[in-house]
Amino acid sequence: MAAATSSGSGNLWRSVAFYAFIAFFLLVALFPLLWVFKMSIITRAEIFASPPTILPNTLTGTSYETIFSDARFQRAILNSVIVAGVTTVICLFLGSIAAYAIARLRFRFKSPFLTLILAIAFFPPVAIIAPLFVQFSQAGIINTYASLIIPDVVFALPLTVWLLVAFFKELPFDLEEAAKVDGATTLQAFWKVIVPLSAPGVFTTAILTFIFAWNEFLFANTFAFDISVQPVTVVIPQFATIYTVDYGAQAAAAVVVTIPLVILVLIFQRRIVSGLTAGAVKG
């Protein structure tokens, strides 16, 4: 905040411009969310008003009543939580073991290996969707949680590994050695020193993985046929009858499914940013 530290009227303008820019940036970034939120609390008539209103005129809870009285939506949220949750747990378990090894061990072809992992993340999912469909059908797991979780894990794991490698590399090596000299086994050193210290990194990674899986649409839309497994991303567009689309209900559903993510980030934000490792070494 260099702008705020100096005095004089020229600087006043600079700090006004500074905050005006921040406000503008926030507006642009948040506009889609704000617009969806507005749509979820106004009447159907206002949604279709032309020209559209900027601020909501009529407030109503109908859209929220619609979605919460709809059993499909509740089931879809449960499905999303299960798919994203299991994906996150699997990714973190496999990812942390792999990342710890990559960060700490010296072995040949480490960087080609990391590049390969990253390449998988960039592979276009559309390209494998047809073969996967055939294989999942033959294996008899089409339209089950497994058919969503498996591709989610495949595409989220590279992200998880990369993030965790970065976090583990930051941890001071000495601490592990200190623990060993203090009498800890490798496993004790890992559980009592490394794991508590990497908690912020692991939380961050978990949240990003969870969001990734929560937002996944392509595989879900293809491999899940009915409401027993369909997650919210697939169910939201279905708030429509043959004749009309219920935009208000869709908007309300979108708001509702975003809230868990926001809450997650808010809860763990302090852990994420708190430099827990500070003070281990002269900083």
Next chain:
Amino acid sequence: MAEITFEDVKKVYGEDVVAIQDMNLDIPDGEFVVFVGPSGCGKSTALRMVAGLEDITDGKLFIGDEVVNDVPPRERDIAMVFQNYALYPHMNVRENMAFALKLRKVDSDEIDRRVNDAAKILGLENFLNRKPVALSGGQRQRVALGRAIVRDPKAFLMDEPLSNLDAKLRVQMRTEIAKLHNRIGVTTIYVTHDQTEAMTMADRIVLLKDGIVQQIAPPQEMYEYPNNVFVAGFIGSPAMNFVKGHLEKDNGNIVAAFGEARVPLSREKLENVDLDPYINNDVVVGIRPENIEDAEVVENPEGTTPITVEPQVIESMGNEKYVYFELSQAEKAHMESLAEEEAEVGGEDDDAGELLVARVSPETVAREGKEVRLLIDSSKVHLFDPETEEAILQ
């Protein structure tokens, strides 16, 4: 408590990075040994092999009577203080110190008692509930020491524990560590690249260069009788002056001649050395700055050799002055083994590398640019072979 023995210990990293070459060393129980040497000489490697953090390529390492080559760190019962402290940031001071004891399943009353004792010794009583992040550098250093002393281990290993502290605190902690050692008497290996720390703290110094032990001796002995040019140049500050000289016979005396100076060598020193092969040959003459004094302040010039020089720079330290000068017609010897050191030091003052230095009384009459007579203490002159750089007269 235990003794530590290196028997032909060798360490090779990867295929061909030799970090320690056939090291032999016997550290008796309770001794305070300092490993010293320039950066990259293998001090840390040697220490980490004792800790078990680095495996041993060849040779045997004993702690007590036991060969520990294949014993994991946690079973060696040694405590280590790391350069950057390596405190556990998620634990408070008490937990940091208790960690090793908890792992050993010591009962909690005993843990409390030992932690409180250590805290008292180190003046940490008021910080026991703080996290490391809320401590100053000196306090963190003390916690690191505390973590070592609560354990009552067979040996302490310290890897440059003071190098992150400011100069004043460093001197203070130096004394505290020395006091601590006197009090608990545990065998200690202390690693540093600072010769002053080595001189002041050690019972014995092990001086390393490029993974090879150059000399093992008590500080005073190493200062007075350096084995070679490298040791002579490393120990002592400012460093010893080296000039190219020539050995001659003069009326039955052997003299070391350089420039106009002709230093007669003292007979006692010559008793056990055979200088014949060097007569009429080149040698390297080593003179410590403190063995050159301003002629005006010397009362009894017997046993000294005069030189007349023109000081270029004079630095006052308060209790003494450093006089930098060139010696006419004499060439400063550029010793290969010291080349790297000089390159590092020479950074501040390009000329200093070419100049000799005398450490004289503050009453000196020497002025920059004005000729002055200095006296070299003839009995303190060292001679080295210009090829091997080994000492021929210590």
